[in-house]
Amino acid sequence: MGGRVTTVDSEAPTTPVRIPAARTFFDDIAGLRGIAVLLVVLFHAHVPFVTGGFVGVDIFFVISGFLITRLxxxxxxxxxxxxxxGFYARRARRIIPAAALVIVVSIIGAALTMPLLKVFKQAIDLLAAAAQLANWHFLSQNADYLAGAIDGSLATHFWSLSIEEQLYFLWxxxxxxxxxxxxxxxxxxxxxxxxxxGIVVGALTLASLIASIRITPTDPATAYMATYTRAWQFGVGGLLAVIAPLFALRRKTPRIAAIVAILMGWLGVAGIIVAATMIDAHTPYPGTAALLxxxxxxxVIAAGQLFPASARAPSPQPHTPNLTAGRLLAxxxxxxxxxxxxxxxxxxxxxIVLFETVTGASSWPVLLLVSLAALGIATLSTLxxxxPIINNRELRRNTSASIxxxxxxxxxGLTVTxxxxxxxxxxxxxxTVANAALSYQSVFGTESGEPAGPVVPNPFQAYDxxxxxxxxxxxxxxxxxxVDCTFGPDHGTPVVLFGDSHADHWSEAIRSIGSTHGWRxxxxxKAACPAQNLQPRPGVADPYTQPECAQWRRDALADIQAIEPRIIFVSSLSTYVPDRDDVEAAWDDTLTTLRSTGAKIVYIADTPYPGFQIPDCISGAxxxxxxCDFELDGFTRIEPILDEQARGQSTDILTIGVNDLLCDGNLCFPARNKILFYRDDSHLTATAAEVLEPALVRQLDEARFDYGGR
Structure with missing residues (x-):
């Protein structure tokens, strides 16, 4: 989103001109900009029924494309x-100072309210924002905006500003x-x-639109935040600027122009309302949905060009009442x-982010009040x-000074962050603390562990x-x-580890056990791709039910059957969906295939799910x-294998787990005796898995498990 542009003359070039520029008012566009920011704010405040308020950003892109291309x-x-x-000087003084002020205040706010590791992460995010690369920074983390992956970042909203700045450079x-x-x-x-x-802008617009539609189903994060998948919206505005002379026809047929403008304007307003209330975070977006x-x-913009809304602009037909949507917007x-x-x-x-950090309150009426308070700050910041920077005479005259x-x-911004x-x-x-002495005995061998102090890994190192x-x-x-993900001697006992990232965090422990027993x-x-064959839910674009995931699971199961393993270890996140019937059917489907191999199946019970970033929390505790303690049942956990075994069923499957070590009843711990259990909001650190390996071996031994799989 760029700075305010109400009149063209405020953007006049600083070089001498041959033809005087006409003074044209765009009060309707200023009002449309107001509607766009209001939609975004209502969406971020979680106001009911404004489920698609994020489309306000799409409106900003169109407005910017029109005004910049026209200029x-x-x-x-x-x-x-x-x-x-001159162009870059105007953009520099309009966009960057205000953004830099917010970046500096934001990192100060983070330092005063957030734990240490979170301050570091905020600094990295805001650093990318200061460099006008926030969208690519978030994409490098595979962060899905609509899935809420970056809701806790103070720089979340800079993704769209970065796209505009990049387009301002290239356009x-x-x-x-x-x-x-x-x-x-x-x-x-x-x-x-x-x-x-028009040909060039049209070609860029078409290419970007095609890329956006094609990428949205398979990579929604990239489609949403990549510059090349959003440029088409900028281009739509640009094409309006290209055909601007056609709007002059209003002088020849003012009555027809007025009627057309009324119909177009209100149809546009209706489209914006429908998009803001009918589209939601589950809609594949942008894709074709962003066309609306x-x-x-x-x-709306075209209607305003046909029939100017500003009271200061001459009416195409005197004495004709202005019934256009632009009149409302103005x-x-x-x-x-x-x-x-x-x-x-x-x-x-x-x-909003700082308020939620301090108070924990997240109800929409409260967040709306916070947003209104931010409007007060924004008004002071603007005035x-x-x-004052935008309108400074010396800066307007001196392009070098503006730059x-x-x-x-x-x-x-870069320096402070x-x-x-x-x-x-x-x-x-x-x-920091050395981990050489950490072992199962040192961590779990005492009843009363240390409740404070340095941990291994250090919270800053936990993610890696x-x-x-x-x-x-x-x-x-x-x-x-x-890479090749087969480990052990070529003729060793064939063993399989199958599942999602919750299976992967046991991979080194399984290989370590296997090295003792000659396993191959x-x-x-695969990340976010469960072992259980979950099916798509109507209207919900879950990553774990995408065609890519389903195809990987089918291929993996076929390869597992071809391997003819003697032992299969399987594990998976237990909180994907809250519907027990769906989960049970999904597990039955997968287990039928795994049982057909004749292998001994070992199910590793899912580990506790904190649901928040444990390293962030520990860095401030x-x-x-x-x-940073949390409850085991804080999220709905569905593990049909455990339920069936409690009823005396599925006895052919051996189950093992470590939750009794990570929790005391329903209360689970983030750390114990110098060891940090979690690297993020759900996965064990590799250090924790290594220390917990003896617990898995003990359970296998107690079950008289045949390590040869016979």
Whole structure:
């Protein structure tokens, strides 16, 4: 989302012009911007019925594409060229200072309210935001915005701002190239400058739209936040700017223009309302669904060009009442929201995250009040910080000074976030402990363990404390492992480890057991792809029921049958869906195939599910780990194998588990006697799995397990 643009003359080029620029008002677009930011804020505040409020970002993209392309075309028409320095200078003083202020305040707020590791993570996220790369940063983490994967980040909303900044850098180059080719080569006899720009913008728009539609079903995170899958919405606005001369026809047929504008405008408003209330986080998005809010916003803008909404603009037909939707959008409350929209967008999300961090309150009425308070901050920020910089005469005259202001904002944002990250690492490095003495006996051999102090792994190192090789846990979006995931002697006893990431966190322990007994371990594990054959739920785009996951499971089961294993270890997350019947049917389907191999099946009971980032919590609770305790039944756990064995069924399957060591009844612990159990919100650290390995061996031995699988 860019800064406020109400009039074209406020964006006038600083270079001399040949033709004076006309003064044109866009109060309806200012109001549309106000509607867009309001939708986003209501969505983030979890206000009921505004389930698709995130489409406000789509509207921003269309508005920006229209205004920026219009500005570039008009400048080229007036001067025969483009002042890239002038363009980037205007963007620098409009966008960067306000964003830098929010970034600095956000990291200070994080330092005052969040545990150490979370401050570090916020610093990394905000660093990416300061570098205008937030969208690619989140994509590198495979973070799905609509799935709530980055809801706790203070920089979540910067993904869209980063896309706009990246397009602001590239768009003038594309427009200039098209215009220059059409006006400075022999092609000028064939096509006009506007037609050439339209062809280029149209081609980019079409290519981006096709990419968005094709990628959405298979990689929704990339489709949602990648620049190349969102550029088409910017392009739709750009095409409106290209065909702007057609809107002049209103002078020849004012009555028809008024009628068309009324129909188009209200149809666009209706489309925005439908999108904001009918689309939700489960809708495959953007894909084809994004066509609705995008084209609706385009209709509203086009209607305003046919029949200007501003009272200051001349009516195409005097004495004709203005019944357009633009007239509503041009009312003072909405134009005011449009005026402060950029600042409100910047401030409301950090306000929500910091408030939830401090209070734990997350009900929509409370979050809405917090967002309204952020509107007050945004108003002050706009009036006393953003607009004084934008309207400063010296900065408007001196493009170099404007660019310096932008560079300074970027440097300040980068410097403050880097310093915050370095300081947190330095502080955390004091809380380290050697793990050489850690063993099953040292951790679980005493009744009263240490309740505080440094842990292994250090919370800052916990995320990377995973089984090796990492590639044997196939990531979401990948069809197969990038390495050979078979371990042990060529002619060893064939053993299989099968399941999702909750099976993978036992992989080194299984291989360690196997090294003692001559096993040839074949690992089949994929992230977010359960062993149980869960089926898609109507209207829900769960990653664990995507075609990619189903195909991997089918291939894995076929390979397992071909291996003819003697022993199969299987484990899987127990909290995928709350419907017991669905889970039981899914397990029955998978177990039927596994039993057909004739192998001895060992089920490793699912470990406790904290549901929050344990390392983050522990980093702020070194003085009392119990502040991070959680309940075993805090989430619905469904493990049909355990239920059946409790009824005397499925006795052919051996079950083992360690929950009695990680919990005391229903109360589960994040750490014990210097060891940190979890590397994130559900997975064991590799260190914990290593220490717990003797517990698995003990249970196998007590069951008189035949390690040869006979």
């Amino acid at each position: 570039l075309i008009r400048e080229y028409e007036r001067t025969g060229s483009l002042s890239f320095k 003038p180059l594309a427009v200039f190239a098209a215009a220059a080719i059409a006006s400075r080569t022999a092609l000028r006899r064939v096509v006009s400058m506007r037609v050439a720009v 809010p995008t084209m609706a916003a385009a209709l 009312t003072p409350p909405l134009t005011f929201l449009g005026r402060v929209s950029y600042a409100w967008y910047l401030w409301h999300w950090p306000a 006393f910080f953003e607009e 310096s202001v932008g560079i300074t904002g970027v440097v300040v 880097m310093i915050a990250g370095i300081l947190t690492v330095q502080i955390a490095s004091r809380d 404390d995973r089984p090796e090789p990492h590639e044997c846990l196939i990531p979401v979006g990948e069809p197969s492992a990038g 371990v074949h690992q089949f594990t 070194m003085d009392n780990w119990h502040r």
